[in-house]
Amino acid sequence: QVHLIESGGCLVQPGDSLRLSCAASGFTFDNYPMSWYRQSPGKERELVAGISKGVGWTTYADSVKGRFTISRDNSKKTVALQMRNLKQDDTAVYFCNAGSEITINSGDLTFTERHESEYWGQGTQVTVSS
Secondary structure, rough: OEEEEEEOOEOOOOOEEEEEEEOOOOOOHHOOOOEEEOOOOOOOOOEEEEEEOOOOEEOOOOOOOOOOOOOOOOOOOEEEEEOOOOOOOOOOEEEEEEEEOOEEEEOEEEEEEEOOOEOOOOEEEEEOOO
């Protein structure tokens, strides 16, 4: 049975840092691109950051570039999202995803990666408020 279990969400103040973690089980983690999405009330779910399988190329939404860092540990089957300088606009439920399409653009390197299967976690709430 597939599980993606997020943790780390909480209430923080603007400018704070927070680290989200996602623990995966039930599928071959190494073979999947991993992503973090978020959804705020009244808005569509959006891609925040993605990381490819293998080398671990990364991609970020423009709104979080330079503030968020995605990483993966294939030995532990975990993916993390380090968030810095949080803003009120970052308030959302954050979801861990395995398999959805990501596009990597790095210099001369451009490629798209996805898996035929896709899985979602239940989400973890991040609230940024003073």
